Amino acid sequence: MEDLSLFSLGLLAVALLATGVVAGIVAGLLGVGGGIVIVPVLYYMFTALKIDPAVLMHVAVGTSLATILATGTSSARSHYKRGSVDMDLLKRWWWAIALGVIAGATLAGNISGGALTLVFGFVALAVSANMMFRKDGAHLADSLPGSPVKEVLGFLIGGISVMMGIGGGTLGVPTLTLFNYPIRKAVGTAAAIGLIIAVPGTLSSIWFGLGAEGLPPLSLGYVNLVGFFLIIPASTLTAPLGAKIAHTIDPSKLKLVFALFLGFTGLRMIYGVLF
Template identity: 50%
Template sequence: MTLHDPLWLAVLAAAMAVTGLVAGLLAGLFGVGGGIVIVPVLSYVLPPLGIDPAIQQKLAVSTSLATIIPTSIVSARKHHAKGAIDMPLLRGLIPSLFAGTLVGAALIVVLHGEALTLVFAFVALLVAVNLGMTGLDWRLRDRFPDGAARHAIGAAMGAVSAVMGIGGGTVGVPTMSMFGTPIRNAVATAAAFGIVISVPATVIAIAGGWGEPRMPPYSLGYVNLIGFALIASGSILAAPWGAQLAHTLPPLLLKRLFALFLMLTSVRMFWRSLA
């Protein structure tokens, strides 16, 4: 079965559609933009389909970033309607988030696929341990730093999120929680981070992979359009369900569920990279 075989395209489409529904639900629930689901799922979907191993992770990360654009818009609007987004904090972080995103997106182009996988697994593990070991009220300080410290943190969140192919929630939620942001406000604000991160990162991923001959059909640079269309559609459909659920679950349970999900994701990614 080749990359242009109708059966191959049908299997790919089915996998992408299911991925989109799951990612959208978790995007609204956890403010993660879906990338923490999309990237590992694509990392397992692509190898059996004959995608060159050298570009599998680049394709997964880049396609994930593209799908985060519409998903984050839907999720952020839902949270904003509930008044949960910390708008002053968001406005203060946008410049540094954007600058960090440019660095992270450039790394997608220059790093080997195996390095991208290990980065994803390592950061997901750190975040899971942090969320799993700390209580709901644990914090480093009562408010987010100002000045240079705020810009440094914002740039780091943007860079890490872009290179992982995520929307900012995976890093942004625990970071904001450590600095005194209530978990529901952190989740909502992180949903808006996805817009700031995903748009410039996707543009760079498309330009950096332009003309790559090993990409599957219907791709722009490192972004596969079949994956983008079906994952984005499923995510848009399911994201409001997750956002609604996020406002009904107990905050501590929300935090623990997020930690468990990240831990399982990290273990799977490490196993794939090191086995």
């Protein structure tokens, strides 16, 4: 897919549109952030389209981060209006998250696609295990730890999230609820954290990908513009459908299915790199 032929561009567009549809439905079904769905789906799509393995994961991560700029802004604004964003915590935590994002983005821009794939694979396994085995309401302590542990947690959330191409929900919500944080506040605050991750993460993906070889057609650095403009409307339009379906299916079974999908994806990524 090195050229800009109509066939290759059309095939890419269809694949990315399908990515948005799948991401929207799954996000609506389970209430999860789009990034944790978009990245593995893009990984499979780009593999099938024979995108250069050297840049495949970088583009999946960069494109996902770019979509969070739009979806995350809408989500964070909605939660803020409902009073579910803990602004006091963000004021004390944002700089540690931002430092983690800068460190993670710099590392991601300078490591191989295989190493980046391993990061996603291992963290996906951890998220899958948390979804399957952690009981509702289980927590480690009654409140967030003090400094410097709290700052280290923020640094890790920012760094790992940007390397995975995800917003704040996947790691932020489980972390906050582990310390007995109210779920609504955790979800709303994590949505705002997603913007702290996505803005520098997207800019870094563009910067480190400029001039890279083997990129899909119409890419700005590691951000594929076709994906950016197709995934956002497709996922936005199909998310309500997923939410509607969710009311007819047992949520616990849906959660298990997605956890198994994440676990399988993580194992497949790790196996593909190591073996």
